[in-house]
Structures are given as structure tokens and as C-alpha cells.
Amino acid sequence: MLAIAPEGVASLRYLPASDEDQAEQLNMAVGGWLEAIGPGRWLAFVNSEGKRLSLERNFHADALARALGWHFQFGDYLVGAVVFASREGVKIGTVPDDVIDLARAAKILITGQFGNYMASREAR
Secondary structure (H helix, E strand, O other), rough: OOOOOOOEEEEEEOOOOHHHHHHHHHHHHHHHOEEEEOOEEEEEEEOOOOOOOOOOOOOHHHHHHHOOOOOOOOOOEEOOOOOEEEEEOOOOOOOOOHHHHHHHHHHOOOEOOHHHHHHHHOOO
């Protein structure tokens, strides 16, 4: 998963295998109840009450979601931490490579726990 904070710093982490553990980690990452956005093979999770809680606008994740094809309602925008992942049937999977590449191209600083994963991607 790729979690992007409103400040534009992102962390890349593996999701746990079990659905229950995934939900817990995603809830912790966004700081509340989950709402999923995104068409097709990628999706992003946001805090479902983010605007009501006046969470900070996340320009970086918003721009990434729009570049990936997020169809938003006029005036809509993303707030708080946003977590990108993939949809694999009914399961949540690892963030797609093109999402990571697009985030890097947008100059989003990516840190995290993927040392070996990132090295293997660089070797491709």
C-alpha cells in the first residue's frame, strides 16, 4: 500500500494477509472509518468522515487520483491521509507499479518498509 500524508510524504508498506488485519491497518493509516474510491484495478482509501472532521486537504493524493482517472463530483477533493492499493477480485492487493511510478513522477517523496521491493523494482 502507498499511504500519502497531506504534506506530500508517502510510505510504501505491505498489507497483512488477513482481511481483518488489512482493515485494521487501513483504518489506522487513514485515522478512522474507511471509504474506498477508484475505478477498476486501483483503489484508494480515505477517512469517510475526513471533511466533517476538517482534515487537511491532500493535494498530492488528490492530484494522483485524478491522474489515475478518479471521477469526482464537481468541487470534491481528498483530505487526510490517503492509501492507494489494488483491487484483485474481491481482495485488496499491493499498490500497482504504475501508481508508484506516477507518484514518483509527481515528486511525491516515498519512504517506507519496502527496501528489498524497491531495490528489485529499480533493477527492472
